[in-house]
Amino acid sequence: MQGTIITRTRTAAVAVALALASPALAADTEAGLALAEQWCNACHSIGNEEARMEDAGPRWTEIASHHGDALLAALNTPHDFMPNFPSLTEEDKANLVAYIQSLE
Ligand code: HEC
DSSP: OHHHHHHHHHHHHHHHHHHHHSTTSOOOHHHHHHHHHHHTTTTSOOSSSOOSTTOSSOOHHHHTTSOHHHHHHHHHSOOSSOOOOTTOOHHHHHHHHHHHHHTO
16 A cells, blocks of 8 residues: 555656656756766866866767757666766756756
8 A cells, every 4th residue: 555655656756857857848957067066077077168087978068969868868877987876866867967958
């Protein structure tokens, strides 16, 4: 019984997150930048600035044209060198993707 409620709540949360990730809805690029400065810029050039730490990951200006779903998938998939970020919410990820795409 309780499990069902939790599952339903999760499903609803995922639906909201997917809606937030939709490119049709404006996500918060300012919040995305703040998150990027906290979590991502050790390895990625997150704007138009010079390379950081020898650009361990691709410069975001070069991946800005990628589809939002592809960026989100990359963010949700463990990579060779890129860690996962379990503390990021789906909304955080949507904001990060929106910020990356705003660099195009
Ligand atoms: C420890 C270094 C490191 C950190 C921190 C890091 N990344 Fe990465 N990232 C990489 C590397 C290396 C790659 C490319 C190789 C790979 O896929 O593993 C990559 C690839 C990516 C890609 C895929 C690019 C493409 O080709 O489409 C995205 C999107 C991305 N990172 C976003 C982020 C975001 C958002 C954060 C912060 C939450 C972040 N990264 C933090 C190292 C890092």
